[in-house]
Amino acid sequence: MTETMDKEIDVQDEDEAQEQKRKLGEMYAWQEGMSWNPVERVILERRSVRKYKDRQVPEKLVRRVLEAGRFAPSAGNSQPWRFVVVRDREMIEEMEKYVRLRCRVLKFLLNWQESPLGRLAWLNSQVSARLIPNLMHPIPFGAISLIADGKLKLFHGAPTVILILMDRRGAAKPAVDVGICGQNMVLAAHSLGLGTCWVGFVEVFKFGTKWKKKLGIEWPYRLVEGIALGYPVGKPDGMIERELREIDWWEDGRKRIVF
Amino acid sequence: MEMAFLSLKERMTIPTYDDPERCTSGRVAIDHERCNGCGNCALICPGACLYVAGVGKDKKAYMIDKPVPDCMSCNDCMAICKRGAIRADVTYDFGGFYKVLHRGELCPPRNF
Numbered sequence: 001m002t003e004t005m006d007k008e009i010d011v012q013d014e015d016e017a018q019e020q021k022r023k024l025g026e027m028y029a030w031q032e033g034m035s036w037n038p039v040e041r042v043i044l045e046r047r048s049v050r051k052y053k054d055r056q057v058p059e060k061l062v063r064r065v066l067e068a069g070r071f072a073p074s075a076g077n078s079q080p081w082r083f084v085v086v087r088d089r090e091m092i093e094e095m096e097k098y099v100r101l102r103c104r105v106l107k108f109l110l111n112w113q114e115s116p117l118g119r120l121a122w123l124n125s126q127v128s129a130r131l132i133p134n135l136m137h138p139i140p141f142g143a144i145s146l147i148a149d150g151k152l153k154l155f156h157g158a159p160t161v162i163l164i165l166m167d168r169r170g171a172a173k174p175a176v177d178v179g180i181c182g183q184n185m186v187l188a189a190h191s192l193g194l195g196t197c198w199v200g201f202v203e204v205f206k207f208g209t210k211w212k213k214k215l216g217i218e219w220p221y222r223l224v225e226g227i228a229l230g231y232p233v234g235k236p237d238g239m240i241e242r243e244l245r246e247i248d249w250w251e252d253g254r255k256r257i258v259f
Numbered sequence: 260m261e262m263a264f265l266s267l268k269e270r271m272t273i274p275t276y277d278d279p280e281r282c283t284s285g286r287v288a289i290d291h292e293r294c295n296g297c298g299n300c301a302l303i304c305p306g307a308c309l310y311v312a313g314v315g316k317d318k319k320a321y322m323i324d325k326p327v328p329d330c331m332s333c334n335d336c337m338a339i340c341k342r343g344a345i346r347a348d349v350t351y352d353f354g355g356f357y358k359v360l361h362r363g364e365l366c367p368p369r370n371f
Contacts, residue, residue: 036370044368047338050303113277122275129273129356138276138353142306142329151307234299235341240334243350244363246263259363 042191045237049195050156052230056087057160061192062229066162068188072181080170081181084163084215092161096154098211100147102204107148110141140200147201154201158228163202165221178224186227195232202226263361272355277327285332286349287322293344294319300336300345305329309336320345 027037036044066083074080086092108115112122129136146152155161162185166178186196202223205211217223244259274282287309296318301309306329311320322328332347352359 033370036368047335048305048333050305050335112275126273126275133273133356137357138274138282138351139329139331141276146307146329152305233302234339236303236335236339238338239368240337241346241365241367242334243332244366246361246363259366 038191042187044239046187046190046196047236047238047240048197049228049230049232049236050197051233051236052156052158052195052228053233054157054159055231057194057229057231061194062087062160062162064192065185065189065194065229069164069181069185072177072184074170074177074180075173076171078167078171078174078177080167080174081178082165082167082216082221084165086161086163087159089159092155092158095161095205095211098208099154099201099204100150102207103144103147103201106144110136111145114145143201155199155226155228156197158197158230160229161199162227162229163215163223164225164227165215165217166224168220168222175224182225182227189227189229190237193231194229195236197228199226199228200224265358265360269355269358274353274355274357276353279326281355282327282353283349283351284327284353285330285347285351286328287330287332287336287345288348289320289322290344291319293342295342295344296320297341299339299341303335303339305333305335306331 026034027039062085066085069081069083070079086095108117108121110121110125110128112118112125115121117124125136125141143152147154164178164182166174168174170177182198186198189196202225205215205223206217212218215223247258249256249258276282285306296311296313298311298320300320301311308323308325308328308330309320310323311318313319322330330347330351332350334347337343337346347365350359350362350365352362
């Protein structure tokens with residue numbers, strides 16, 4: 001009696017497993033016309049989350065995410081990173097306040113549309129755009145004003161923040177390794193149901209003596225990126241449209257352009 | 260398709276980001292037939308480009324009226340909209356030094 005029941009359960013389990021397979025696609029293999037596998041889904045559906053619930057992320061989950069970062073590939077296995085986890089709400093608020101004040105100063109110096117400096121601010125922005133073109137790209141430039149006006153919060157109210165310090169003595173290109181490590185963590189976090197957002201503005205903390213000491217931004221470390229972590233409000237994830245980019249495709253001795 | 264080429268003159272020009280004739284910001288298309296004014300998109304827009312206005316049935320999302328809004332066509336609004344009422348239809352290009360090269364059309368993930 002029990003034997004037949006066991007068999008039935010086995011058959012049911014098998015059916016369920018097949019159904020699951022059909023739904024999720026198979027891992028470690030590709031078939032013509034198959035749907036996205038779970039890893040692809042995580043990659044394609046992850047969106048930057050900019051509105052978080054107040055609920056704190058359990059410590060174990062954060063540890064698990066950090067573990068994904070620890071096993072990221074790095075040049076010469078140099079692992080040129082150091083993590084600072086901030087889960088102190090007051091400290092996060094203080095950090096947001098500090099960056100907002102700094103952004104106000106930057107806005108005063110650079111934003112020619114609204115700064116009382118007028119033409120001088122325009123000159124400032126043109127000169128700095130030539131000196132630091134990446135930081136003065138229109139998007140971060142606009143973000144400076146948004147943060148200064150309080151329309152954008154540095155960590156978007158996330159209850160947990162992971163700061164990534166880069167060891168400047170890392171092999172070859174430590175900045176790239178830090179990016180890879182961060183992406184590992186971000187994707188792992190998404191697969192666990194968390195929302196994340198990269199915060200590059202944390203670089204501003206290098207201007208504050210107090211913060212440098214508190215966050216350990218001292219030789220050989222440099223604070224490069226921050227990751228806001230928390231439970232998203234609503235359902236912000238999903239696949240979207242992105243612009244295609246031209247790809248040069250060399251094969252059989254000639255070049256094609258594909259998208 | 261635009262020419263994927265950055266001339267020396269373009270390379271030397273740092274755009275002043277407030278002139279819509281010299282730079283294009285991202286832009287979203289909102290289908291007001293489908294939009295029910297829930298405001299989720301306005302809540303999460305990183306560029307603070309969206310707002311909700313109107314009362315009752317006329318409550319809809321709109322894009323702010325600014326010559327060059329801070330929209331970066333990230334499409335986060337498209338992902339959060341349950342009714343499929345919003346999507347970025349123009350991607351940004353600030354021209355000059357920041358001109359976007361080798362671009363194609365907007366396209367969702369393709370299952371090859």
